[in-house]
Amino acid sequence: MDSLFALAAPLALLLPLVAEAADMPGESASGGLCDAGPMAPRADSPALVNPLSALRQSAIVHQVRIEQRVVVRIAPQPLAARQSLLAELPRRADTARFEEQGKEKCVPLSGIAGVQTGSGNRLVLFLRDRRMIAVNLEKSCRARDFYSGFYVEKSKDGRLCVDRDRLQSRTGARCEVDTMRRLVEVQD
Secondary structure (H helix, E strand, O other): OHHHHHHHHHHHHHHHHHHHHHHOOOOOOOOOOOOOOOOOOOOOOOOOOOHHHHHHHOOOOOOOOOOOOOEEEEOOOOHHHHHHHHHHOOOOOOOOEEEEEEEOOEEEHHHEEEEEEOOOOEEEEEEOOOOEEEEEEOOOOOHHHHOOOEEEEOOOOOEEEOOOOEEEEOOOOEEEEEEEEEEEEEOO
16 A cells, blocks of 8 residues: 555646646647647636646645653663662561552652562552552553553653553553552561
8 A cells, every 4th residue: 555655646746737737828738739729718617727726826824733742661670770779778688578558649750760560460660769669550451561661651740640540561551550559668
């Protein structure tokens, strides 16, 4: 289908030139082979109008419509970045436990540093202020679809909110954010 368009495009560009040549008074369309002048319209028939000429002579109105759509990509942290973050933490037992505390309604998109998939329909967001947020997606979604991060359309307030925003994975899955809770490390 594209090749047909590519072949027809040059012809469409030449069409106004052919129409102008047809509008030139004193020249015949046959290129001067006939001595007869241009045919005058009869008094009882309406005047013939070339649509391209009429379009060119009409009033030109310019209208510009600008739409802005910003999509933010949140990617998982590379392994080297995760290891450097862990190097800054004091060494303890590797069995850190986290508990969910307090619900979050919204999180600023600019504050999200990375994402990691969890089990079932759960993602873990790592924020720049060193907080962690557990995000539950709607029941029909799987977290493993978001293994390479997600895209989210930036809203006017610049935040990722529960029951409003939909996350889109690179594989095409679109899931709404169901709940968000803070993850806090539990001291044993």
